[in-house]
Amino acid sequence: MAIGGCAVLLGVPARAERVWPVIDLPAHAQSWSLGDALEVGGVPMRIRGFLSDRPRDEVARSLRQGLGRPMVESRVGDKxxxxxxxxxxxxxxxxxxxxxxxxxxxxxxDLESAARYRERAQSHAQAWLQRLPADSRILSQTASRDGQRLSSQLVYSNGAGAALNGRALTALxxxxxxxxxxxxxxxxAPHVAPDGRVMWFKGAGKEATAVIGRLPDGRASVVLNTVTALEAMP
Incomplete structure (x- = not known):
């Protein structure tokens, strides 16, 4: 599985009851974390990046020892x-x-949790559809946690116009x-479709931004980003 910087900015809070294995990094590595917990395609993940001033083959030898056996090795382009x-x-x-x-x-x-929580994710998506305008389709639904901030993104489309979507979103x-x-x-907002709009919302401990545009097939698209302070969650 290839890992890209953009592809991994997706997720939900980790399940605290799970004991996650840790990959020991080389002592000379300069590392960083992409949030406390992520989810990609319904799979809970923890991801770190690091830089080393050592050649790739030397770094790989060190990591092979830490990972243990059996191990699968592959090449994707120059990776x-x-x-x-x-x-x-x-x-x-x-x-x-x-x-x-x-x-x-x-x-x-966490492949085991991914299978266990798939049904819950489907139920969550269905709950959103019941609140959105008729004919809405969820295109993606992601979230990530960084410290005490929970960020989520919902992308959906429907056949309604920007004005109707704006009113429905305000009520929601x-x-x-x-x-x-x-x-x-x-x-x-020059990056939005001619009949689109950008909306900003704020509440106690949370805020949201919505961009309403139009897809090439003529359907409206809505990208809703919400940030919530975890201490403000019930």
Whole structure:
């Protein structure tokens, strides 16, 4: 599995009862984390990136020792991928040579929880559809947690116009405790379709931004981003 910087910005809070395996990084690595917990395609994940001033083959030798056996190795273009199953988890390391050394992404995927929580995710999507305008289709639904901030994104489409979607979204946000603060039409938001709009909402401990546009097939698209302070959640 290849890991990309954009592809992994998706997720939900980790399940605290699970004990996650840890991949030991080389001592010389400069690492960073992409949030406390992520979810990609319904699979809970923990992902770290790191840079090393050592050559890729040297870094790979160190990581092979830490991962243990049995291990799967593959190459995707100029990237080296190391992988190993560990109980209900799967460990993946992607390495590539860069100027001055090696860049890597290290991921731990909770496959067991992914299967267990798939039904819950489907139920959550159905709950959204019951609140959205008729003919709505959910295109993607993601979330990530970083410290005490929970960020979520909902992308959906329907055959309604921008005005109807705006009114429906305002009512929906009010039900969730957020009030419309500001709204800008397309002429003030150049990246939005001619009949689109951008809306900003705010509530106690949370805020949201919605971009209403139009897809090539003529259907309206809505991208709703919400940020909630976890201490404000019931």
């Amino acid at each position: 080296l991928i190391l992988g190993r199953a560990d109980g209900g988890f799967y460990l993946t390391v992607q390495l590539e040579s860069v100027a001055g050394g090696t860049r890597a992404w290290v991921a731990v995927s 946000m009010q039900e969730d405790g957020l009030q419309l603060q500001h709204e800008a039409a397309a002429d003030a």
